[in-house]
Amino acid sequence: KKEAFIKSFEQIDKRLREIFKQIVDGNAWLELENPDNPFDGGVFLIGQFGDKQPRESASLSGGEKAVLSVAFLMAIQSSYPANFYIFDEIDANLDAEKAEKLGNFLKKWSMSSQIILISLKDTMLSKADKVFGVYEREGVSQVIPLEMSKVSNEQQ
Amino acid sequence: KKEAFIKSFEQIDKRLREIFKQIVDGNAWLELENPDNPFDGGVFLIGQFGDKQPRESASLSGGEKAVLSVAFLMAIQSSYPANFYIFDEIDANLDAEKAEKLGNFLKKWSMSSQIILISLKDTMLSKADKVFGVYEREGVSQVIPLEMSKVSNEQQ
Amino acid sequence: VYILKLELKGFKSFRDHTTLEFTKGFNAITGKNGSGKSNILDAIRFALGSNSPKSLRESRMSRLINEGSRNKFARVSITLSNENGSIPVNSEKVTITRELMEDGTQRYFLNGKRITKNAIEDLLAAASISSDGLNIVPQGSLNTIADMSPSDRMQLLQEII
Amino acid sequence: VYILKLELKGFKSFRDHTTLEFTKGFNAITGKNGSGKSNILDAIRFALGSNSPKSLRESRMSRLINEGSRNKFARVSITLSNENGSIPVNSEKVTITRELMEDGTQRYFLNGKRITKNAIEDLLAAASISSDGLNIVPQGSLNTIADMSPSDRMQLLQEII
């Protein structure tokens, strides 16, 4: 049981390192609180952004946590990579630069897995192959496919 | 005790109605679950956006909840209005239109109470009397006052 | 396996028959606050068999039915591509339909034929598709993931491994 | 009463002496992710007497001290306008300084003179100023407010009224 866990743990850790590097300039990894008896301790999720010190997830900034969590979620999929991903405003806390980087990463990732991303930011929408605009009239929602050039005007 | 509570409750409800209307086109109010014995029940926070049906806070959308919560927080200040307000990215879930409206509202509000707002959106920053830019170099934070015209370039 | 199409009728704010045809690659959904974006994510979870009103952001399943419309049922169909056969059904496309009536009764259909809820669950499990998989990240949930304690994270990993 | 000035040194990511002079009206703070914006909010709460590491987003108070710098203390000063005299101190401006040393000892100063923590708390309470007042809304906390249950909301109102 312990061997099987350690083997999978190392695989997830390896995936996390790969994925995080693809999104931002930095590193991320997992650490066992108690390497000798893993189940007696927790799992630390560590992120290092740019040339800053590495820090545990809980003491990173809001935007840094969001990037680290996305990388972690994608690394721990039981079937890797998952068939499809659905993300609802995962870019809400990101600044323009990180949103751009996350958008580029998802574009690459969408070559092998389908991505359905809900976002309010043009930076992300402009990377998509297809954009849906959702509208509400008198409490009733409608959906129409959007051309990207039209989206920018809409948003304003 | 009950009378005192009801009196304050009605005051807060009145403030909530006033404040919400100033932010968006719609209404918001408080309802007692058990009007005869208030302390035996809870307090419902209701929001009605545009021409949609009124709904309890928990079943509104992410952005709608954010606007309603801001109005509620400002209405329940023990000393009204508070001396100062500090808001950290309360606009993260808002679309361009709602962010613009919230910015206009805070601008008005800042005539009588000091506001310190942390935001990544130009729409909000452009309404401020003074903008501070925070930078990080090798893990060390620095602050410089920013001219608004410079901010737009920075954000890009 | 990927999502080819989603059709909604009477589900939350989608009173009228609405269709979204997705591409295999990068799809984006945008719109103003309260327009119905997250309701689309809920519809996908509903069609994939979610039985937790809370994860569909409601207090009771009956509240999923569009309020204020004459039709008193919610129907969502999801069409999945099955070119590689990972869903054990003999067709290149698999359409799952779920209906919820006002009295709480529910019906499931596979490519148009009535089927039981358990049969649907088995089919999806065979292709590692679940309505509450970690590949579906609802609005605001990143904060919960980021602020997990190390011991919660260990528990999560043990459930996955 | 409003905040005239904030000075930080050795507090979280603010290794060097940093000053922010606020206006009475609408101040905005911006910057990239991880630049130090929320640390400024934490510094204000620290200066106003917060003793909860959790509300300062740390596990222990000692982690508030800037890592990686030679100076092993954190110092934050906040200057409040007191034209209307609501803080019972005989001066138009009131500066509260709080220092935290590496060994955990803390010192408070009022307009440059040593004072006890309790005395500061009493002064601020007289002017309805608190480090965890509802007028300070930390990052991500709006979601918690919005998703409160009706009974939690009743409890909150009872605490305020």
Ligand SMILES: Nc1ncnc2c1ncn2[C@@H]1O[C@H](COP(=O)(O)OP(=O)(O)OP(=O)(O)O)[C@@H](O)[C@H]1O
């Ligand atoms: N059963 C229902 N009948 C009718 N309308 C409903 C029903 N359930 C929810 N709604 C409405 O659906 C609206 C849209 O919700 P949704 O959460 O999808 O918005 P959103 O586009 O994700 O917005 P945001 O950008 O703020 O997150 C809500 O305002 C709510 O009033």
Ligand SMILES: Nc1ncnc2c1ncn2[C@@H]1O[C@H](COP(=O)(O)OP(=O)(O)OP(=O)(O)O)[C@@H](O)[C@H]1O
């Ligand atoms: N004691 C400390 N010493 C040095 N750096 C610290 C200390 N505590 C926190 N930090 C650093 O401060 C950085 C900035 O955090 P902060 O939460 O203020 O960012 P932010 O500007 O609010 O970003 P976001 O837009 O993502 O919310 C973190 O990346 C963290 O590494």
Ligand SMILES: [Mg+2]
């Ligand atoms: Mg939403």
Ligand SMILES: [Mg+2]
């Ligand atoms: Mg922050």
